[in-house]
Amino acid sequence: DQQVKQNSPSLSVQEGRISILNCDYTNSMFDYFLWYKKYPAEGPTFLISISSIKDKNEDGRFTVFLNKSAKHLSLHIVPSQPGDSAVYFCAARRGYGNKLVFGAGTILRVKS
């Protein structure tokens, strides 16, 4: 039973436009959510996070939105750049101990 779901395996966006990556979760005990970016042949790298007590967090071109009632979060990238092309993983933390549950990932392709 996947507790964190990324229902779009891939997304293609034109350079300069907005990329929106979505993530749904089922466990209401998750208290922290993170987005990681992964390039081929490299480990995932942390991108941005949000606590469950907030509904928005911004860092430069990246904004994460959390809708707790819908158990949904999204990552917005504005403007999208070709270097943003990567696999994006949504992750949720399940309590103390830094145990993270990851989604299956979404491949983002930004076309120039």
Next chain:
Amino acid sequence: EAQVTQNPRYLITVTGKKLTVTCSQNMNHEYMSWYRQDPGLGLRQIYYSMNVEVTDKGDVPEGYKVSRKEKRNFPLILESPSPNQTSLYFCASSLGPTGYEQYFGPGTRLTVT
């Protein structure tokens, strides 16, 4: 340079031959984890460690062992590898348990025939 290193990066082995994948971090992090990445399943946590000599099971611990004798090292042991353990493995570390992002190693591609 702050980093998490894993060795080997690629490994092909046969069923039943014990192997160890090493993981080391130079950031003095207390928390370390092992994950496996499989297509369509994302990253699944195998084991994690909150400090030296403190380890706990993640979501898919069967067939794996870990040890944490030193803060910087967190090896993953497969006592009797099987083909269903063919996967991409990542080690990760983080400073603390509350909201700290995890830093990942480059990955180890394991094939068990």
